[in-house]
Structures are given as C-alpha cells and as structure tokens.
Amino acid sequence: MLMTDIIAKKRDGGELSGGEIEFFVRGVTDGSIPDYQTAALLMAIVWRGMNRRETLDLTLAMMRSGDTLDLSGISGVKADKHSTGGVGDKTSLALLPMVAAQGVRMAKMSGRGLGHTGGTLDKLESFPGFSSALTHEQFLSQVERVGFAIAGQTADLDPADKKLYALRDVTGTVQSIPLIVSSIMSKKLAAGADVIVLDVKTGSGAFMKTEADARELAREMVETGRLAGRRTVACITDMDQPLGNAVGNALEVREAIALLKGEYGGELRELCLTLGSCILTEAGAAENAAAARAMLERGIADGTALEKFAEFVEAQGGDRRAVFDTSLLPDAPVKLEALSEESGYVQRIDAEGVGLVSMHLGGGRATAESGIDLAVGVVLHKKRGDAVAAGESLATIHARDAASAESAAALLRKAYAIGEGKPGDTPFVKAIIRAED
Numbered sequence: 001m002l003m004t005d006i007i008a009k010k011r012d013g014g015e016l017s018g019g020e021i022e023f024f025v026r027g028v029t030d031g032s033i034p035d036y037q038t039a040a041l042l043m044a045i046v047w048r049g050m051n052r053r054e055t056l057d058l059t060l061a062m063m064r065s066g067d068t069l070d071l072s073g074i075s076g077v078k079a080d081k082h083s084t085g086g087v088g089d090k091t092s093l094a095l096l097p098m099v100a101a102q103g104v105r106m107a108k109m110s111g112r113g114l115g116h117t118g119g120t121l122d123k124l125e126s127f128p129g130f131s132s133a134l135t136h137e138q139f140l141s142q143v144e145r146v147g148f149a150i151a152g153q154t155a156d157l158d159p160a161d162k163k164l165y166a167l168r169d170v171t172g173t174v175q176s177i178p179l180i181v182s183s184i185m186s187k188k189l190a191a192g193a194d195v196i197v198l199d200v201k202t203g204s205g206a207f208m209k210t211e212a213d214a215r216e217l218a219r220e221m222v223e224t225g226r227l228a229g230r231r232t233v234a235c236i237t238d239m240d241q242p243l244g245n246a247v248g249n250a251l252e253v254r255e256a257i258a259l260l261k262g263e264y265g266g267e268l269r270e271l272c273l274t275l276g277s278c279i280l281t282e283a284g285a286a287e288n289a290a291a292a293r294a295m296l297e298r299g300i301a302d303g304t305a306l307e308k309f310a311e312f313v314e315a316q317g318g319d320r321r322a323v324f325d326t327s328l329l330p331d332a333p334v335k336l337e338a339l340s341e342e343s344g345y346v347q348r349i350d351a352e353g354v355g356l357v358s359m360h361l362g363g364g365r366a367t368a369e370s371g372i373d374l375a376v377g378v379v380l381h382k383k384r385g386d387a388v389a390a391g392e393s394l395a396t397i398h399a400r401d402a403a404s405a406e407s408a409a410a411l412l413r414k415a416y417a418i419g420e421g422k423p424g425d426t427p428f429v430k431a432i433i434r435a436e437d
Contacts, residue, residue, distance in 0.1 A: 003027065003037045010044040018057045025061035029160045035167060042164070042173040050178035055220065056227050058178065062186035065160035069136075069192035071107055074144045077283040078105050080193035081275060082184060084208065084217075086201040087355040088242035092120050092150065093256035095272045097309035100147030101299040102276075104283045107143045109153040109191050121152055126250040126329050126374045127318030134316070146315050147308060158187045181220045189228055195282045196225050196232045197275050202430065203240035205351025211236065211430055218433040226435040231282045234433040235274055238426065241349040241384050244268040248363040248377015250330040251398060257326055260306040266383075267428045273297070274429050330375035332398035338409035343390045344418045346382050353415030354378060357408050361399050376400060378412060385423055 006020050016024075024041065027033030050058065071078045079099065083089055096106045110120040110132070121132045134142065134151040142149040161183050168174045188196050198221055201207065202214035218234035225232025244266065246255040258264035259272065277292035286292035299305040310323040322328035358364055362373035380395045382388050395412055399405035 003033055003041075007037065007040045007044060010041060010048055013048050015051060016054055016057075021054065021057045022061045025058070025065055025160050028163050029065045038164070039167055039171045039173070042168060042171060042176075042179065045178060046173050046176045049176075052220070052223060052227075055178040055181050056224055059182040059185045059189065059224055060228065062158055062160040062164070062182055063189045065186075066158050066190070067154065067156040068190045069107070069109075069139075069157070071140070071143070071192040071194075074105055074107070074140060076103065076105055077195060077285070078107050078143070078193045079195040079197065079279045079283055080106065080108055080188055080191055081197050081199065081279070082188055083199040084184075084201050084206065086239040086243055087205045087351040087358075088244050088247045088252060089201075090120075090123060090244065090246070090252035090256045091199065091268070091271055091275065093123060093253060093309075094259045094268070094305075095275055096148045096150065097260065097312060098272055098296050098299055098305045099276050099279050100312075101304040101308040102280060102285055102295050103147075104195075104279060104285050105143050106148035106279075107139070107191065107193055108148065108150045109157065109187070110150050111153060120150060122372055122374070123249045123253050124150065124313075124316075124318070126253045127313050127322050128328070130313060130316055130318035132316065142312075142315050146311050148312060149316070150312075153187070158190050161186055177217055177220055180217060181224055185221055185224045185228070188225070189230065194231060195279055196230050197278045197282070198222070198232070198234040199271070199275060200234050200236050200433075201239035202236055203238055203351065204348075205242065205355065206239035215431065215433070218431075222433050222435055232435065233278045233282055235271075235278065236430040236433065237271055237274075238267070238428045238430065239351055240426070242351050242354050242380065243271070245380045245383070246377065247354055247358045247380070248361070248398060249372070249374040251377040251379055253329060254326045257306070257309070257323060260300060260309055262300050270428055274432075278432065332373075332375040332377075332400060334397075334399040334402055334405045336397040336399065336402070336405040336409055337393040338395045338397055338412045340382075340388045340390055340392050340394050340416070340418065341413065342418050343388065344420050345422045346384050346386050346388060346416060347419045347423050348417040349380070349384055350415040350417075354380070354412065357397075357411045357415065360411060361397070361404055361408050373400060378408070382416070385425065387422070388418060 208214040280292035314320040361376040
C-alpha cells in the first residue's frame with residue numbers, strides 16, 4: 001500500500017477503505033509517513049470531505065493508536081463530558097460534582113489551556129496542593145471511591161491525534177468536520193465512558209461561529225459515538241458572550257463554587273442543569289429530563305454537590321478548606337473598575353475580546369511553555385441586554401499591577417457594544433441533538 005495512492009484517491013474524491021485509513025493512522029503514529037504526505041492527505045480531506053463510515057473508521061483507528069482506559073472495574077454507569085471550548089467555560093468544575101452526587105460516576109481526562117484562559121487543570125491548580133498527575137490505578141480508584149476524577153491526559157492516550165492536530169494547526173487544515181469529529185471522539189472513546197455528553201458552542205467566542213456549523217458538528221459526533229456503541233448526546237449552546245461572569249482561573253473557580261452553594265444562577269447554572277440532565281437520563285439514573293433536573297437542584301440545595309467537590313479536591317491533594325473559604329484561593333493585588341464611557345444597553349460582548357483581556361493580564365498562554373497567573377482576570381458586571389449608565393462599572397479587572405490593569409480596562413471597553421434599545425433575548429440552549437433512530 002502506497003501513501004501516494006491514498007492521497008491521490010482522496011484528492012480525486014474517492015472513498016478511502018478501512019484498511020487505507022488504518023495504514024495512514026499507523027504510519028502517522030510510528031513516524032513512517034512523513035509530515036508532508038500527512039499534510040497532503042489532510043488537505044485532501046478538507047477539500048473532499050469524508051462520509052460517515054470513513055469518519056468512524058478514522059476515529060476508531062486513532063482511538064486504537066495508543067492506550068485505552070478500561071473502566072469496567074468501576075461500578076455503575078460511567079460518563080464523560082466534553083466542551084468545544086469558549087471564554088469563561090468552567091462548567092466541569094460544577095457539573096461533575098453535581099452529577100457524581102447523584103450516583104453517576106464521571107471519569108474525565110482534561111487538558112491545560114492554550115490561548116485566552118487556562119484549561120480545567122489550570123483552574124483546579126488554584127487549590128493549594130492540587131495535583132492532576134494521577135496514575136492509571138489512582139484514577140480508577142478515585143472514580144470508584146469519590147465518584148469522579150479529573151486528570152491530565154496521558155501521553156499514550158490517542159498519540160495519533162497529538163501528531164495530526166499539531167500538523168493541522170500549522171497547515172490550515174483545522175476547519176474540517178470529519179477531522180474535528182475524529183479528533184474529539186477518538187479521545188472520548190479511548191477514555192472508556194459508557195455515556196458521552198458534548199457541549200458544542202456556537203457564536204463569536206466559539207470555534208463554530210454559526211449555529212448551522214455547530215449542528216453539523218454535533219450531529220456527526222453523536223452519530224460517531226452511537227456507531228461506536230456509546231450513548232452520546234450533544235447540546236448546542238451560546239458563546240456569543242462569555243459564559244457566566246468570571247474569566248480567569250481562580251475567579252472561575254470561585255464562580256463554580258458559588259453555583260454549587262446555590263448563590264449563582266444565570267446561563268452557567270442552566271448549562272450545568274441541561275448537561276447534567278442529559279447525563280442522568282442517558283445513564284438511566286432518571287426517567288426524564290424534569291426528574292433529572294430536580295435531582296441536580298436538590299443536590300445543590302442540600303449541599304451534597306458542594307461536599308462532593310470538596311471530597312474531590314482533597315482526594316487529589318488540594319486544600320478542601322478553600323472550597324468553603326474562597327479567600328484561600330489566589331487573589332490579585334490590584335482591582336480596577338472598567339467604567340463605561342456611554343449610556344444605553346449592552347448590545348453585544350465580544351467573547352474573544354474578553355478572553356484576550358484575560359490573556360493580556362497573564363491568565364492565559366501564548367505558547368505551551370508560557371507561565372500562567374492563576375489570580376488575574378475579569379469579572380463582568382454587565383452582560384448582553386443589561387442597562388448601563390456612563391461612569392458605571394462594566395467589569396472589575398483583577399491584575400498584578402496598576403499598569404496592566406489600566407491597559408486591560410481599555411481593551412475591555414472595546415469588547416462592549418453599547419447602543420439604544422434593549423436587544424431581544426436569544427435562547428442559551430439552542431438544541432439538544434440525540435442519535436438518529
């Protein structure tokens with residue numbers, strides 16, 4: 001089998017066989033296929049696409065390229081959650097303890113952030129002593145004992161995706177539905193969960209800018225999961241403005257804790273209840289979405305979800321006291337109000353622009369090797385549709401020094417569009433996509 005023949009076949013619009021796809025993924029993984037041939041096939045896939053069978057074969061071949069987690073030794077149904085990313089997305093911090101408190105175990109491999117803000121692991125390291133470096137045995141034991149664990153993805157899990165994504169990133173081949181589906185779903189399948197719930201973001205701060213593109217991606221991921229034998233659901237949610245009010249690592253942890261204490265609502269709570277309801281119903285823990293939502297709300301009201309989060313933090317070496325006393329989390333020394341220069345209603349907030357403010361302050365990474373400041377970020381006081389008067393605070397900037405706070409405030413003001421007339425409401429949860437019958 002020759003790689004040149006496979007490239008030419010896809011270039012000319014042909015359908016690749018399972019054997020050809022397996023040959024390609026194996027060659028990428030062991031280095032026998034050079035980068036220039038890999039890049040050529042990736043570009044051919046971008047131009048010619050893949051059908052659902054090809055996408056499934058690519059996903060499964062990537063999943064088999066390294067280790068897979070066997071969760072069969074853990075009792076009950078195991079679930080996993082994935083988000084396509086966005087600004088202020090701290091959902092996992094609240095969702096996982098909410099679900100685990102209702103008896104469904106969550107086994108999650110996560111990563112660090114590259115760009116606007118830190119990833120889930122960075123946020124969790126706001127807890128003094130917290131470690132995401134769990135051995136395979138420790139990970140399985142904690143999921144069984146505590147109900148959930150969040151650990152760093154091991155180097156041997158889906159190595160093909162690491163190599164392919166690095167090339168896609170530098171060859172302009174990221175934007176391809178089959179390649180996105182195989183990248184996300186190969187990792188989720190390798191992680192071994194019975195139930196996979198996907199949060200597909202759409203809007204200015206999301207990877208998928210239009211709802212139509214988000215729906216296509218969601219549908220293909222759900223069907224790939226179904227064909228691979230996993231119960232898979234996708235929720236399409238809004239990312240035309242930051243999720244919640246906090247953007248920045250420790251600030252987002254505080255907001256997630258406030259949600260678990262019953263002190264915070266809005267779209268973040270709605271998202272956790274929606275995703276959590278999908279998990280509980282797919283896992284068979286609730287008869288329907290209404291019953292599932294009631295279970296999750298009771299877990300917040302009676303404190304069991306918050307206690308589950310504290311148990312998790314302690315299990316991974318963190319200081320559980322910080323769950324109940326958030327003053328123990330990192331705190332920036334400078335706080336500055338970003339004041340509005342005009343009156344009216346917030347028409348739009350550039351989510352990506354707010355993310356860049358956090359990155360400017362040091363809350364995100366420009367490169368994988370960059371350091372990150374866990375304390376800095378932004379807390380928004382005005383969201384889309386809110387009335388604002390000139391001189392009123394749009395947000396509080398949390399900074400390391402006065403100079404960076406001032407420049408961040410100027411950038412933050414540019415992210416707001418303020419005009420006359422209150423804008424109409426748009427649904428936050430736009431659709432729930434389940435497998436085709």
